[in-house]
Amino acid sequence: MELAPSILSADFAILKEQIREVEETGVRMIHLDVMDGHFVPNMTFGAVLVKSIRRYTDLIFDVHLMIDHPDRYIEDFVKAGADIITVHIECESDIDECIDMIHSYGIKAGIAVNPDTDIMLAEKYLGKTDMVLVMSVHPGFGGQTYVSDVESKIKYLRELSGVDFDIEIDGGISAENIAHVSDIGVDIVVTGSAVFNGDITGSVKALYEAAGEKL
Numbered sequence: 404m405e406l407a408p409s410i411l412s413a414d415f416a417i418l419k420e421q422i423r424e425v426e427e428t429g430v431r432m433i434h435l436d437v438m439d440g441h442f443v444p445n446m447t448f449g450a451v452l453v454k455s456i457r458r459y460t461d462l463i464f465d466v467h468l469m470i471d472h473p474d475r476y477i478e479d480f481v482k483a484g485a486d487i488i489t490v491h492i493e494c495e496s497d498i499d500e501c502i503d504m505i506h507s508y509g510i511k512a513g514i515a516v517n518p519d520t521d522i523m524l525a526e527k528y529l530g531k532t533d534m535v536l537v538m539s540v541h542p543g544f545g546g547q548t549y550v551s552d553v554e555s556k557i558k559y560l561r562e563l564s565g566v567d568f569d570i571e572i573d574g575g576i577s578a579e580n581i582a583h584v585s586d587i588g589v590d591i592v593v594t595g596s597a598v599f600n601g602d603i604t605g606s607v608k609a610l611y612e613a614a615g616e617k618l
């Protein structure tokens with residue numbers, strides 16, 4: 404299991420230091436939540452910030468685009484240093500085109516599915532996506548309560564034959580439920596508030612210990 408701390412809950416005034424602390428724990432990936440104030444009722448940051456932090460870390464940049472028109476910004480995020488770009492299947496852009504565009508830059512493409520979205524709507528993209536991000540909260544804010552209903556989607560994805568994409572879960576994961584989430588078969592666990600709302604190093608260790616895994 405890979406932990407992907409989301410900087411959404413970080414202290415942006417000392418972001419460089421906080422990302423360094425995450426990296427020093429041994430975590431390999433960081434999750435970057437991009438919000439446009441349209442697709443979700445919140446705004447965060449764009450490619451400018453991603454480019455700035457790219458200079459200070461070798462962590463895998465897992466960019467989660469919660470925006471209406473990801474196709475217009477994919478190139479910017481690639482140039483800024485994204486390693487994985489995930490688009491929501493509920494967005495306005497053509498998903499096939501987004502996946503092809505992301506792949507044309509030689510990086511990984513993911514698709515994200517909101518809690519209320521039927522996983523069958525993602526079926527036609529499963530053969531070409533590198534990752535499926537199952538949202539376990541309604542996107543837009545950190546610190547929300549985990550929606551366990553979405554576990555049926557993970558079970559469905561896990562039971563597909565010939566599955567060669569990673570399953571990522573995002574939202575409401577803490578030391579309380581990470582063992583359970585790990586047991587149902589996710590590859591990547593996003594955690595925002597459970598990492599950044601306190602001692603980062605201690606929180607990352609506690610999450611791995613709770614999951615019964617080592618970094």
Ligand code: DX5
Binds near residue numbers: 412540546593
């Ligand atoms: C929510 C974001 C999540 C968020 C998770 O829209 O996609 O990545 O940062 O935060 P927590 O772990 O606090 O639920």
Ligand code: ZN
Binds near residue numbers: 434
């Ligand atoms: Zn996210």
